[in-house]
Amino acid sequence: MKILLITxxxxxxxxxxxxxxxxxxxxIVQQTKGSLTAVVLGKxxxxxxxxxxxxxxDELLLVEHDLLEKYTPDGFSLTLRQVIEFATPDLVLLxxxxxxxxxxxxxxxxxGKGMIGDCIHYRYENGKLVFVxxxxxxxxxxxxxxxxxxxxxxxxxxxAFRADLATKHASGKAPVKPVxxxxxxxxxxxxxxxxFREAKQxxxxxxxxxLISIGRGIKAPENIPMVEKLAKLIGGEICASRPICDEGxxxxxxxxxxxxQTVAPKLYLALGISxxxxxxVGMKGSRTVAAINKDQNAPIFExxxxxxxxxxxxxxxxxxxxLEKGH
Amino acid sequence: MKIGVCVKQVPAKDAxxxxxxxxxxxxxxxxxxxxxxPDSFALEESLRLxxxxxxxxxxxxxxxxxxxxxxxxxxxxxxxxxxHIADDQFFKLDPLSSARSIAAAIKDxxxxxxxxxxxxxxxxxxxTGVLLAELLGLPHATIIMQIDIVEGHMKLKRxxxxxxxxxxxxxxxxxxxxxxxxxKPRYATLKGIMAAKKKxxxxxxxxxLGVADAPTQRIExxxxxxxxxxxxxxxxxxxxxxxxLIEKLKHEAxxx
Numbered sequence: 001m002k003i004l005l006i007t008x009x010x011x012x013x014x015x016x017x018x019x020x021x022x023x024x025x026x027x028i029v030q031q032t033k034g035s036l037t038a039v040v041l042g043k044x045x046x047x048x049x050x051x052x053x054x055x056x057x058d059e060l061l062l063v064e065h066d067l068l069e070k071y072t073p074d075g076f077s078l079t080l081r082q083v084i085e086f087a088t089p090d091l092v093l094l095x096x097x098x099x100x101x102x103x104x105x106x107x108x109x110x111x112g113k114g115m116i117g118d119c120i121h122y123r124y125e126n127g128k129l130v131f132v133x134x135x136x137x138x139x140x141x142x143x144x145x146x147x148x149x150x151x152x153x154x155x156x157x158x159x160a161f162r163a164d165l166a167t168k169h170a171s172g173k174a175p176v177k178p179v180x181x182x183x184x185x186x187x188x189x190x191x192x193x194x195x196f197r198e199a200k201q202x203x204x205x206x207x208x209x210x211l212i213s214i215g216r217g218i219k220a221p222e223n224i225p226m227v228e229k230l231a232k233l234i235g236g237e238i239c240a241s242r243p244i245c246d247e248g249x250x251x252x253x254x255x256x257x258x259x260x261q262t263v264a265p266k267l268y269l270a271l272g273i274s275x276x277x278x279x280x281v282g283m284k285g286s287r288t289v290a291a292i293n294k295d296q297n298a299p300i301f302e303x304x305x306x307x308x309x310x311x312x313x314x315x316x317x318x319x320x321x322x323l324e325k326g327h
Numbered sequence: 328m329k330i331g332v333c334v335k336q337v338p339a340k341d342a343x344x345x346x347x348x349x350x351x352x353x354x355x356x357x358x359x360x361x362x363x364x365p366d367s368f369a370l371e372e373s374l375r376l377x378x379x380x381x382x383x384x385x386x387x388x389x390x391x392x393x394x395x396x397x398x399x400x401x402x403x404x405x406x407x408x409x410x411h412i413a414d415d416q417f418f419k420l421d422p423l424s425s426a427r428s429i430a431a432a433i434k435d436x437x438x439x440x441x442x443x444x445x446x447x448x449x450x451x452x453x454x455t456g457v458l459l460a461e462l463l464g465l466p467h468a469t470i471i472m473q474i475d476i477v478e479g480h481m482k483l484k485r486x487x488x489x490x491x492x493x494x495x496x497x498x499x500x501x502x503x504x505x506x507x508x509x510x511k512p513r514y515a516t517l518k519g520i521m522a523a524k525k526k527x528x529x530x531x532x533x534x535x536l537g538v539a540d541a542p543t544q545r546i547e548x549x550x551x552x553x554x555x556x557x558x559x560x561x562x563x564x565x566x567x568x569x570x571x572l573i574e575k576l577k578h579e580a581x582x583x
Contacts, residue, residue, distance in 0.1 A: 015488075073457075073467060098488050102469045105422065105454035109461040114423045114543020117452060135450050135549060136353075139344055142450075143547040147421075189466035193494035195487070210582070216340070234583065243364075246508030259486060267582040288580040290572060291558075297344075297551060306575060307558040308568050318569035326573075 001034035001129075004089035004151075005057075006080060008097055009040065009048055010071065011195075017095035018052075019163035021156050024122070025093050026056055026167060031124045037061060037087055038174075041079060043069035049176050056167045057174040061087065067183045070192040071099055075183060077107040082181045084111065089151050091129070096155035098259075108153045115153040116144050120160045120277065133157075137276040138299035158258065158281050203237060203253060209266045210236030213256055213283070214244055217272015217293060217312055221249040226316055227271060233323040236269070241279045257282035271312045275300030292316070328382035328476075331438040332373040332406070333429065333456075335363040336390050336397040337449040350548035352418050362397045365444030369505040371512040372474065373442050374405045380476060383407045387433060389425065390417045395528060402523035403515035409526070410436075414533035418450075421544045426458035431536040434463065441502045445470065450546075456504035466497050469504035 005025045008015040022038065029036045036056070040049040041063040049062040063083060067075050076099075084092060084107075094100045096118045108115040120141075121132040128145065131154055135142045146152040205211060212231045218224065224238075231238045238254065245255040256263055257279040264285035271292050273279060276299070283289070284303050291304040292312045301307045308315055338344065342358035362370075373384045386401035388394045389412035398409035412432050414420070420428070433441075441463075446453030460467030472492065473484035476499070485493045486506050515523075561568045561575070576583040 077461075098470055098486070101453055102457065105457040106461040106467070108543075109423060109426070109458050114421055115454065116544050117454065130547065133451075134552075136338070136344055137340075137448055137451070139551075140346065140353075140549045141552040142549045145545055145547055147542045147545050189498060190468065191496035193482075193496065195491055195493045197490050198492065242507065248511070252508075253490075259488065260490075262489075267576065267580070288576070288582045290576065299552065301558050302552065303556055304558045305556070305580065306572060307560045308572065309560065309562075310565065310568065314565040315569055318565040319573065321566075322569045322573050 001028065001032035002088070002090045003029055003034055003036050004084065004087050004092045005036060005038040006092065006094045007038055007040050007052060008095055008099060009042055009045060010099075012045065012048065014048065015095060015097050015099070016163060017097055017156075017158045019166050020159065020161040021093055021095040022052070022055060023163055023166040024156050024161040028091070028122065028124065028129070034090075037089065039063060039080070039083055041068055041076070050173075053174045053176050054169055054172075055174070056169050060174050060176045061179045062176050063179050063181055065181055065183050067185065067188060072188050072190040072192055073103040073106055074188045074190060076103045077110060078183055078187055079181045080107050081110050083179060084151055086179060092151055092153045094153070094155045096157045100155055104153060104155060111151065113148070113151060113153060114146065115155065116146065117155045118157050118277075119154055120157050134277050137274060138280070139274070139297060157277060159284065198252070205237055205239055205254065205256070205261050205263050208237040208263070210234055210269075211239050211256075211263060211265045211267070211286075212236045212269045212271065213239045213241065213273055214250075214271050215241040215273030215279070216243050218244065221247075223313070224249060226320070230316055230320050230323070233320060236267070239263075241273050241276070270300050270304070271316065273300050274298045275302065328376065328380045328439045329385070329436070330373045330376060330382060331385045331387055331433055331436060331441045332366075332370050332401070333441070333443040334366040334370055334386050334388050334397050334401055335444075335447050336360050336388060336394045337363045337447055340364070340448065346549050346551070350550050352549060360393060360396070362400055363444055363447045363449075365446055365448070365505070365507045367444070367512040368507050368509050369442040369444045370401050370404065370406065371510045372505050373440075374513070375510065376440070376474065376476070377405075382439070385410060385436065385438070387429065388412070389414060389429060389533065391415045398528050399523055400515060402526045402528075403520045404513055405519060407526065409528035411528055411530045412533050413530050417533075421542045422452040422454040423458060423543050424538065424541070426455055426462055427538045428533050428536055429455070430459055430462040431538050432531050437500070439500045441465070441500075443502070443504050445504055445506055456502050460502035463502070465500055465502050467502040467504070468495055468497055470506045471503050472506050472509050474503065
């Protein structure tokens with residue numbers, strides 16, 4: 001299978017999920033006895049191209065253009081459409097980043113093709129690729145296959161593959177081939193302005209050894225003091241999944257997950273968190289995970305060392321009582 | 328300003344999911360349905376834009392007959408009329424075919440702005456807004472946290488990863504995918520619910536749109552994932568499980 005890997009950088013810095021997707025692409029190439037071409041696009045990105053050419057690839061396409069200096073969905077999809085037509089891959093792989101989800105469906109549709117996004121895994125069976133992605137917020141998985149002719153476009157979720165498993169080039173470096181694309185300023189309808197961060201993060205959850213995290217199961221902000229009490233007794237910081245911060249029940253800087261912080265504490269205690277992939281990617285590096293959830297099929301139990309299927313409004317007060325007893 | 332907003336009906340968040348034999352889809356017969364939560368943020372944003380700039384909000388939903396309930400809820404919150412794209416087999420559509428159907432159904436509406444939620448809580452492909460933009464020939468932006476409209480163009484705050492944001496400018500008409508949490512969605516008032524009864528819902532049968540049956544992808548099977556980590560489940564009464572968990576965290580995992 002002929003694979004085209006689209007890497008991602010912003011302002012000369014890698015989005016590291018690119019290397020995870022590279023590892024996945026190398027694995028598929030090996031299984032299908034195919035070939036791998038990677039693409040680096042932007043402006044002034046030749047050093048990045050050299051860096052990725054040191055990995056096991058057949059070829060690297062370096063696509064540079066003034067209009068690619070800043071990301072725009074029009075610029076990137078028009079460019080990559082030309083690259084795909086030039087490289088004629090069977091499968092185009094991308095890391096599932098916020099940027100990719102912004103342009104890759106457009107790119108696919110402009111080619112009249114579909115995209116299977118946000119895959120966590122794949123299987124190669126009977127000469128066919130089956131992509132695995134989560135549905136129903138992680139409560140089920142789904143096997144999804146392409147229909148119709150190549151090229152097919154798929155994206156892999158962050159931490160679906162290990163970047164350190166990407167193999168280096170056998171003979172030093174893959175050939176770097178510059179590819180020129182046609183792009184005119186009037187084709188780009190988005191005007192990208194400045195990048196910025198909101199107010200400095202008040203708490204650095206990445207440094208906390210113990211985190212107690214709450215999800216929808218907490219039901220109402222009035223129930224948070226109970227969890228704060230537990231956090232105090234146990235010496236932990238309180239954090240949450242996205243919906244809790246969206247509701248304003250906890251500040252945004254206490255959000256764990258793909259749009260919040262990534263943490264790896266000694267203990268992560270998940271209360272009423274279902275464990276959607278967007279949350280799990282932010283905490284699955286935790287040393288010990290304990291989860292309390294009333295749904296025994298909640299995906300949080302996938303990553304939990306200790307699980308309690310039960311009502312957090314009964315278990316948390318019991319935990320508080322037990323800890324107070326010990327003092 | 329004429330605003331279209333796509334709202335999807337999905338299984339209720341606390342609905343017990345049972346998978347049909349063979350794994351083609353979930354068993355829909357005994358569960359409740361509700362408006363996809365990310366779409367309620369898009370609806371709220373469209374109502375606020377209408378309140379600020381005037382105009383009309385049209386709620387668009389595709390699905391079986393029950394999907395009309397989601398349109399009715401949007402009308403009760405303040406949308407002016409609805410478009411129901413009827414299809415009993417909607418769950419089988421791939422993202423591109425869904426978007427082609429919606430695009431075909433609304434192309435003559437000539438919306439100034441078309442809003443979608445970030446993704447659906449059922450299939451979660453998260454592609455509809457971007458695909459609609461491409462199919463309708465409009466510019467787009469996704470993961471929007473703020474919309475300022477000034478003289479025919481928009482200044483938008485996009486969320487990027489790891490706490491970063493970006494301002495972008497976009498002309499109108501355009502398609503925007505709204506990030507969850509951008510606003511606080513309102514509840515329908517009794518007055519709104521009464522008023523909604525007089526509002527129009529146009530039904531278009533998807534089969535009549537002439538969208539070719541050309542799937543680009545197919546869900547082969549849905550299933551409960553196999554566990555990858557061995558979880559030790561602690562059972563018993565709340566007091567017992569609390570004591571056991573603390574004991575294990577202290578002496579087995581040694582993290583307390």
